[in-house]
Amino acid sequence: MPFEATIASFARALTDPKRPAPAATRRRDGRPVERRFAVYRNNVAVALIGSLEARYPVVRRLVGDDFFRGMAGAYVAAEKPRSPMLIHYGAGFAEFVARFPPAAEIAYLADVARLENAWVEAYHAADAGALDLDALAAITPDAFETLRFRPHPAARLLGFAHPAASIWAASQGDGEPRAPEVWSAEDALVTRPDADVLVRVLPPGGFAFAAALFSGASLGEAAALGACDGFDPGAHLVGLVGAGAFQSFR
Amino acid sequence: MTSLKPAAARAAGPLPRRAGVGFKPEHFEAILAGPPAVGFFEVHAETYMGDGGPPHRRLEAIRARYPLSLHGVGLSIGSPRPLDREHLARLRALIRRYQPAQFSEHLAWSSHDEGFLADLLPLPYNEETLAVVRRHIDETQEALGTRMLLENPSTYVQFSDSVIEETEFLAEIAERTGCGLLLDVNNVFVRATNHGFDPFAYLADFPLRHVGEIHLAGYADAVDDQGAPLLIDAHNSPVRAIVWSLYEEAVRRLGPTPTLIEWDNDVPPWPGLLAEARRAETAMTRAAAWGALRHAV
Numbered sequence: 001m002p003f004e005a006t007i008a009s010f011a012r013a014l015t016d017p018k019r020p021a022p023a024a025t026r027r028r029d030g031r032p033v034e035r036r037f038a039v040y041r042n043n044v045a046v047a048l049i050g051s052l053e054a055r056y057p058v059v060r061r062l063v064g065d066d067f068f069r070g071m072a073g074a075y076v077a078a079e080k081p082r083s084p085m086l087i088h089y090g091a092g093f094a095e096f097v098a099r100f101p102p103a104a105e106i107a108y109l110a111d112v113a114r115l116e117n118a119w120v121e122a123y124h125a126a127d128a129g130a131l132d133l134d135a136l137a138a139i140t141p142d143a144f145e146t147l148r149f150r151p152h153p154a155a156r157l158l159g160f161a162h163p164a165a166s167i168w169a170a171s172q173g174d175g176e177p178r179a180p181e182v183w184s185a186e187d188a189l190v191t192r193p194d195a196d197v198l199v200r201v202l203p204p205g206g207f208a209f210a211a212a213l214f215s216g217a218s219l220g221e222a223a224a225l226g227a228c229d230g231f232d233p234g235a236h237l238v239g240l241v242g243a244g245a246f247q248s249f250r
Numbered sequence: 251m252t253s254l255k256p257a258a259a260r261a262a263g264p265l266p267r268r269a270g271v272g273f274k275p276e277h278f279e280a281i282l283a284g285p286p287a288v289g290f291f292e293v294h295a296e297t298y299m300g301d302g303g304p305p306h307r308r309l310e311a312i313r314a315r316y317p318l319s320l321h322g323v324g325l326s327i328g329s330p331r332p333l334d335r336e337h338l339a340r341l342r343a344l345i346r347r348y349q350p351a352q353f354s355e356h357l358a359w360s361s362h363d364e365g366f367l368a369d370l371l372p373l374p375y376n377e378e379t380l381a382v383v384r385r386h387i388d389e390t391q392e393a394l395g396t397r398m399l400l401e402n403p404s405t406y407v408q409f410s411d412s413v414i415e416e417t418e419f420l421a422e423i424a425e426r427t428g429c430g431l432l433l434d435v436n437n438v439f440v441r442a443t444n445h446g447f448d449p450f451a452y453l454a455d456f457p458l459r460h461v462g463e464i465h466l467a468g469y470a471d472a473v474d475d476q477g478a479p480l481l482i483d484a485h486n487s488p489v490r491a492i493v494w495s496l497y498e499e500a501v502r503r504l505g506p507t508p509t510l511i512e513w514d515n516d517v518p519p520w521p522g523l524l525a526e527a528r529r530a531e532t533a534m535t536r537a538a539a540w541g542a543l544r545h546a547v
Binding site: 001002004006007010012014021025026028032034037039040047048079081082086087089122125126128 | 296297299300301302303304305306323324325329331334336340359360361363365366367368369371373374378382406408409410411444472473474475476482
């Protein structure tokens with residue numbers, strides 16, 4: 001059999017458990033090799049499920065090991081990595097979780113998965129110095145309106161329908177995770193100004209304000225977008241800069 | 251020597267003829283807190299293909315103190331498909347940045363239309379596949395600007411159209427491309443058991459003159475469809491006694507050779523991993539003494 005055909009049939013059998021072991025690997029005496037071939041299928045599943053376990057530890061903790069393995073196994077069967085860089089594999093897991101019928105009752109699960117994915121992206125993002133508050137102190141008040149900010153490469157903004165950041169925070173450490181006291185939608189900012197990834201819950205109005213700045217709006221434009229009762233753009237800006245959300249401004 | 255100066259360690263040279271271990275982030279603090287403990291560290295190239303962040307900071311710190319071996323697990327050299335140029339470019343960037351003592355990859359494939367399959371998959375050994383692998387090694391060495399080492403794999407099935415012995419296949423690749431070989435002694439034993447040949451005879455046939463590094467690891471036990479032993483290259487446990495014996499035989503013939511303890515799953519605390527590396531160094535010393543004795547009598 002030509003090399004290309006041999007490898008193509010191997011890959012097909014590897015990814016479709018209903019297929020028998022490829023013909024080229026069968027024994028001359030006709031005795032089965034299914035358990036041997038199953039080692040490869042198992043290796044693929046263990047490696048890919050393992051990389052999802054590493055990327056989504058809180059989701060795993062919330063649903064338990066067995067449920068997670070089942071859900072991750074279904075994802076792995078549907079989505080193979082597009083490159084050998086497994087550090088990027090599973091970025092679309094949250095969307096899969098949102099559409100995974102057995103997880104439908106855990107409505108907040110997909111939001112927690114989005115937060116965990118953003119955490120990993122921030123962890124591997126390019127290193128860059130974060131804008132600090134001292135740099136802002138030199139700006140004259142009348143120049144603030146027109147300032148525009150460049151997001152830090154690690155910064156990620158997330159709007160949730162659930163208190164996903166509080167659920168995530170409560171699942172850190174060894175203790176039994178506690179449900180948030182107030183069950184309301186949360187928005188979060190994930191940053192990594194230096195070595196450590198930071199997760200902050202944004203105050204009301206903060207998401208629209210930050211999203212506008214991230215997409216290139218001036219401070220004046222963003223302040224108008226974020227406006228709600230008692231909205232203080234200065235306090236929001238200080239919060240964002242303090243968390244390392246920006247690399248520079250102009 | 252009481253301390254290894256970072257500047258001295260940074261110069262890329264051959265790996266020292268000592269034992270090294272796979273670098274794991276959970277050991278980072280212990281490694282930096284102690285005196286130089288192993289001859290080198292090895293890392294999987296793909297783990298360090300992120301843009302930045304803590305993984306690179308740790309690897310910079312390790313590289314400043316120790317020689318580094320870069321080991322790829324995703325180039326898919328043993329595939330009929332063309333090599334992934336973007337992946338080669340990423341490898342080249344890592345080599346430029348970290349100046350490893352050497353780069354190694356596997357006689358295996360891992361990517362196809364379905365995507366990256368996250369395992370080292372087998373290929374038949376015949377004239378057609380030999381030509382493909384030779385071309386891929388040539389391309390890799392040219393793209394990376396360095397001589398690479400090719401590792402013998404663990405396998406669980408065989409191909410009906412495999413007509414060249416693995417040792418002969420590897421010898422041919424090394425002679426035609428100028429690449430070196432990475433002798434994985436655990437893979438030799440796993441494959442010998444799985445396919446019913448004598449691992450010591452395999453070693454006797456192996457083109458040892460091309461070996462630049464040895465790998466040692468633990469395997470897991472299973473059984474095949476006929477109830478016969480089927481060993482799995484699991485990297486999750488200590489090196490087995492029989493693999494140590496095979497290793498001692500290899501270093502008696504080779505002399506001291508850079509030797510890696512590969513322990514990637516259920517990784518033990520740092521002292522446990524270090525103990526395995528020490529055992530490899532003891533075996534190397536013993537083998538050298540044996541060689542000297544053999545010459546003397």
